[in-house]
Amino acid sequence: MRILGQTLMAAALATTLVSGPSRADTIAVTHAHIHTMGKGGEIASGVVLIDNGRITAVGRDVAIPAGARIIDAKGRIVTPGLIVTGSSVGAEEIEGVEPTVNSGVEGGPLSAGFDIQYSLNPDSTVLPIERLTGATSALVSPMFRGRRGDTRETLFAGQAAAISLAEGPDILLRAHVAMGVDAGDRGAGRAGGARGALIPELHGLLAEARAYHRSRAAYDQNKVQPFALRREDLEALGAVIDGREPLLVEVHRASDIRQILAFGRAEKVRLVLSGVEEGWRVAAELAATQTPVMLDSDEDLPVSFEKLASTLENAARLTAAGVSVSIHGPGLSTGGKAVRLAAGRAVGHGLPWSAGLAAVTINPARALGLADTVGSLEPGKSADLVVWSGDPLDTSGAPDVVIIKGREQSGRSRQLDLRDRYLKAADGLPPPYH
Amino acid sequence: MKSIAVLAVLTAAALTLAACAETGTTPVTGTQARTADKPAEKTTDKTPPKPLRAGLDPWANPDPFPSTYRPVPSGPTAIVGATILTAAGDQIDAGTIVMAEGKIVAVGKDVPVPTGAQVIDGHGRWVTPGVIDPHSHLGVYASPAVEAQSDGNEATDPNTANVWAEHSVWPQDAGFNRALSGGVTTLQILPGSANLFGGRSVVLKNMPAQTVQQMKFPGAPYGLKMACGENPKRVYGSRGRSPATLMGNVAGYRAAWIQAAEYLRKWDDYKAKIAKGEKAEPPTRNLTLDTLAGVLKGEILVQNHCYRADEMAQMIDISREFGYHIAAFHHASEAYKIAPTLAKEGICVDTWAQWWGFKMEAFDGIEENAAMVDHAGGCAIVHSDDEHLIQHLNVEAGVAMAAGNRAGLGISRARAIRWITANPAKSLGILDKVGTLEPGKMADVVLWSADPFSAYALADQVYIDGALAYDRSDPSRQPRSDFELGQPGPRDLMKGGNR
Numbered sequence: 001m002r003i004l005g006q007t008l009m010a011a012a013l014a015t016t017l018v019s020g021p022s023r024a025d026t027i028a029v030t031h032a033h034i035h036t037m038g039k040g041g042e043i044a045s046g047v048v049l050i051d052n053g054r055i056t057a058v059g060r061d062v063a064i065p066a067g068a069r070i071i072d073a074k075g076r077i078v079t080p081g082l083i084v085t086g087s088s089v090g091a092e093e094i095e096g097v098e099p100t101v102n103s104g105v106e107g108g109p110l111s112a113g114f115d116i117q118y119s120l121n122p123d124s125t126v127l128p129i130e131r132l133t134g135a136t137s138a139l140v141s142p143m144f145r146g147r148r149g150d151t152r153e154t155l156f157a158g159q160a161a162a163i164s165l166a167e168g169p170d171i172l173l174r175a176h177v178a179m180g181v182d183a184g185d186r187g188a189g190r191a192g193g194a195r196g197a198l199i200p201e202l203h204g205l206l207a208e209a210r211a212y213h214r215s216r217a218a219y220d221q222n223k224v225q226p227f228a229l230r231r232e233d234l235e236a237l238g239a240v241i242d243g244r245e246p247l248l249v250e251v252h253r254a255s256d257i258r259q260i261l262a263f264g265r266a267e268k269v270r271l272v273l274s275g276v277e278e279g280w281r282v283a284a285e286l287a288a289t290q291t292p293v294m295l296d297s298d299e300d301l302p303v304s305f306e307k308l309a310s311t312l313e314n315a316a317r318l319t320a321a322g323v324s325v326s327i328h329g330p331g332l333s334t335g336g337k338a339v340r341l342a343a344g345r346a347v348g349h350g351l352p353w354s355a356g357l358a359a360v361t362i363n364p365a366r367a368l369g370l371a372d373t374v375g376s377l378e379p380g381k382s383a384d385l386v387v388w389s390g391d392p393l394d395t396s397g398a399p400d401v402v403i404i405k406g407r408e409q410s411g412r413s414r415q416l417d418l419r420d421r422y423l424k425a426a427d428g429l430p431p432p433y434h
Numbered sequence: 435m436k437s438i439a440v441l442a443v444l445t446a447a448a449l450t451l452a453a454c455a456e457t458g459t460t461p462v463t464g465t466q467a468r469t470a471d472k473p474a475e476k477t478t479d480k481t482p483p484k485p486l487r488a489g490l491d492p493w494a495n496p497d498p499f500p501s502t503y504r505p506v507p508s509g510p511t512a513i514v515g516a517t518i519l520t521a522a523g524d525q526i527d528a529g530t531i532v533m534a535e536g537k538i539v540a541v542g543k544d545v546p547v548p549t550g551a552q553v554i555d556g557h558g559r560w561v562t563p564g565v566i567d568p569h570s571h572l573g574v575y576a577s578p579a580v581e582a583q584s585d586g587n588e589a590t591d592p593n594t595a596n597v598w599a600e601h602s603v604w605p606q607d608a609g610f611n612r613a614l615s616g617g618v619t620t621l622q623i624l625p626g627s628a629n630l631f632g633g634r635s636v637v638l639k640n641m642p643a644q645t646v647q648q649m650k651f652p653g654a655p656y657g658l659k660m661a662c663g664e665n666p667k668r669v670y671g672s673r674g675r676s677p678a679t680l681m682g683n684v685a686g687y688r689a690a691w692i693q694a695a696e697y698l699r700k701w702d703d704y705k706a707k708i709a710k711g712e713k714a715e716p717p718t719r720n721l722t723l724d725t726l727a728g729v730l731k732g733e734i735l736v737q738n739h740c741y742r743a744d745e746m747a748q749m750i751d752i753s754r755e756f757g758y759h760i761a762a763f764h765h766a767s768e769a770y771k772i773a774p775t776l777a778k779e780g781i782c783v784d785t786w787a788q789w790w791g792f793k794m795e796a797f798d799g800i801e802e803n804a805a806m807v808d809h810a811g812g813c814a815i816v817h818s819d820d821e822h823l824i825q826h827l828n829v830e831a832g833v834a835m836a837a838g839n840r841a842g843l844g845i846s847r848a849r850a851i852r853w854i855t856a857n858p859a860k861s862l863g864i865l866d867k868v869g870t871l872e873p874g875k876m877a878d879v880v881l882w883s884a885d886p887f888s889a890y891a892l893a894d895q896v897y898i899d900g901a902l903a904y905d906r907s908d909p910s911r912q913p914r915s916d917f918e919l920g921q922p923g924p925r926d927l928m929k930g931g932n933r
Contacts, residue, residue, distance in 0.1 A: 096664070096793030126791065254922070281922070298822050301577045302608055308578075308921045330822055338788055341833070344889030345826060394889045395832035398840060415790070415800045419841060422770050422806065431771070 026051045028064045032073035037080050037362040038376030050383040053406035058377050073387050080377050081136025081384035083364040084339050085294045086328030089126050089138050090163050091119040106145035113232030114158025116142050117175040128413035131165045134399040136384040137374050138163050142180045155190050156181050166404035177368045178248035179240050184256045184306050206267055209237035246270035253306040254278040272367050277310040283321035292324040292367035297346040316350035327359040344393035356393050492724040501650035505899035510534035512547040516556025521563050521856040522870035525848045533877035536899040541871045560886050562851055563871050564619025564878030566858040567824050569764050569784050569817035573603030587626030593690050596721035597633035599623045603646040606915040609821040614640050614904045616825035617880040617893040624659045627739040628669045630686045632659035637862055641898050642913040655863040658729050662740035663795045691756040694726030735761035741795035743768035762861040767799035773810035782813035782861035787834035805838020805845050816853045827854045832887030
């Protein structure tokens with residue numbers, strides 16, 4: 001039992017995260033090896049100054065106000081908090097437990113009008129687990145539910161939201177950051193079974209939205225043809241047709257990517273592409289149109305006929321061509337944990353290290369229109385940062401301190417509670433007493 | 435009255451089984467029938483009993499789909515100056531490993547390089563045994579994942595112990611080649627988990643081939659896939675048939691083992707009569723019961739999909755009731771809750787570090803699972819169950835090791851490497867042949883670009899039986915499946931990391 005006692009003590013020492021949220025006061029993170037991911041570049045030893053939840057200064061020589069709380073990074077790496085993409089964290093607790101899955105609907109009635117901000121659960125046990133991987137915000141994507149493409153359904157998955165992973169009830173960072181839609185095999189399935197129906201139908205639906213927004217009165221007085229979309233959907237598409245909100249299009253095959261790029265040009269809508277396994281084959285076009293992509297950098301198998309040219313070098317090749325790449329791990333609903341190591345493996349396959357870090361910080365922030373508040377360590381932005389024990393993109397590194405909105409976050413999660421209960425449990429009383 | 439009668443039958447069955455399980459603990463190897471199963475020859479002056487027609491005696495030919503695997507010929511090779519994790523001892527810095535005639539010849543700090551050996555400079559690089567994944571569906575759920583190639587779950591009956599995974603394996607699955615580029619040299623292909631008894635597994639050497647027989651690991655015992663928990667009861671409960679609950683699951687296992695014990699008894703009786711020269715009607719051969727009987731005879735290893743601690747404890751009791759041993763619990767998200775028990779029982783734990791919470795029975799999974807099992811003295815394994823994760827099991831083991839060390843468990847690299855090499859070899863009954871870098875074993879070796887537990891590590895070279903099966907810097911040693919030919923992209927892929 002003595003060994004276990006020592007083990008627990010070591011475990012307690014190993015984590016420097018304090019328990020319970022701290023106040024959002026003035027904090028200076030000193031002696032930090034800072035990767036700002038912004039204009040400040042990389043700072044070998046500097047200070048990040050935080051006041052009232054915001055970053056107020058970043059640099060080598062920053063005057064530290066009297067009374068500021070000092071967190072001495074002691075040369076450790078400090079980065080912006082990571083941004084999880086490719087998941088529905090906060091809107092799903094357990095993928096296989098139906099009532100806890102609020103990330104999408106099956107067969108309507110809403111499509112574009114589905115709004116995931118109302119699905120968020122700030123008490124989800126998944127959020128602290130994500131936070132302990134160094135993630136401080138996340139894209140919560142709407143997901144199509146049910147069987148794939150075997151019933152005719154709407155083409156839009158609905159509106160995505162961005163959340164903050166800060167402790168507390170207010171996790172919504174921004175609603176309506178993107179409108180989800182499937183192209184490729186699944187989109188074709190939803191459009192009736194063939195690609196030839198998908199693009200025309202998308203054009204048609206946007207035309208309806210334009211007609212609606214040109215004259216709501218005509219719609220209200222039944223002076224227009226019956227629309228395929230409901231009023232909620234038409235309302236939601238307003239931000240898409242006037243370019244405020246991007247379409248987040250899941251697309252895989254090179255030819256489908258070209259089709260979607262052409263569609264975007266014709267409709268004058270903004271695009272963010274996800275999936276994009278064959279993106280490297282159309283990298284020049286993606287770069288020329290400044291279309292950001294979000295991808296699973298581990299995909300390297302011809303898992304379907306629309307992903308035949310998948311390669312582990314996709315992220316590296318796209319980045320080299322000038323495309324903004326965001327990286328996420330494989331598409332498990334609660335798989336955001338893997339984001340930083342997915343970026344690390346992409347680095348192993350040719351992506352420059354700084355581009356790997358950008359792919360989980362500033363790139364998703366820019367793609368989602370959040371770069372005014374998260375994604376880099378710059379004055380005025382939300383104070384979301386991580387002090388790492390080692391390399392943030394490698395197994396050897398782990399978050400030592402996580403600060404979100406200027407508050408140091410708890411180092412606890414349900415997983416750690418389970419771990420510690422069963423490390424202690426050998427000491428006599430049954431585990432439920434620990 | 436009824437319950438007492440049932441109890442009596444069960445007791446009798448258990449005794450018969452216990453006796454059967456005492457015999458034959460050696461795995462089936464090669465094509466020879468076990469001598470004990472051959473009809474006895476001392477039937478004096480009576481006409482000797484005619485042997486059964488081919489295919490009617492389950493024990494006459496226990497290996498009807500024999501391995502035709504042949505190592506690729508190779509000359510002697512020495513990797514010098516590398517950091518070596520043997521999975522059988524301490525880390526060796528600046529060490530040398532020598533391979534010849536398909537075997538490991540020597541490993542150590544001061545090992546002479548034989549004349550004529552090809553010398554590979556290992557300075558700054560790492561050497562480990564070939565990675566072994568004991569839970570894969572490559573070939574049975576192949577890429578592309580089209581309906582025509584969805585061959586992993588014979589979800590037509592809760593007991594399909596009659597099906598063999600090898601009959602679904604498509605050798606042209608590009609996943610085999612990708613796994614090879616991730617250092618995987620041996621893998622167990624399992625049927626899915628829809629059924630209580632999913633069927634037989636097959637252990638393969640990850641050498642590209644045209645037929646599954648050419649990949650079959652010579653001498654590896656078969657496994658039987660069993661499944662606890664949510665999957666079987668969901669699949670069959672939703673069709674209005676048993677099992678629909680966990681108690682239905684357990685009733686299903688027990689009913690099947692009773693049948694298997696009865697089957698063995700009938701064959702034992704038949705063989706005993708024949709041996710005495712008496713006339714006897716042979717039992718009808720039954721493929722389902724052949725496999726279950728193989729488990730009871732200790733020839734087939736039980737590979738049991740089971741997430742929850744309480745269910746694992748019940749599966750152990752069932753194994754005791756019928757006299758067999760569970761080789762490994764797979765997934766086993768809650769193994770850490772009963773780690774000392776699993777260690778005492780000698781049951782391996784095949785698990786993940788970062789996969790958890792995707793269904794109710796996986797909700798309590800933690801990153802430290804493998805480390806806590808190891809710390810309790812158990813056989814910890816990091817497995818994939820996935821065509822992508824199999825390509826970086828080394829990194830997943832690195833995550834598990836780091837989590838264990840954050841918990842203060844003090845796991846060294848020399849220890850953690852066993853989770854993807856020696857321990858899976860043990861769980862598959864092939865530790866005498868692979869899994870460690872020790873002289874005499876098959877030369878299945880990976881040369882890594884960096885610390886193998888790093889996310890940046892790439893397999894620079896992979897040797898199988900001493901032959902260079904994969905080389906990141908040599909396109910002529912990067913196998914491609916037939917399916918990939920003539921498709922967009924592949925010719926440009928995998929040029930190698932340029933970090």
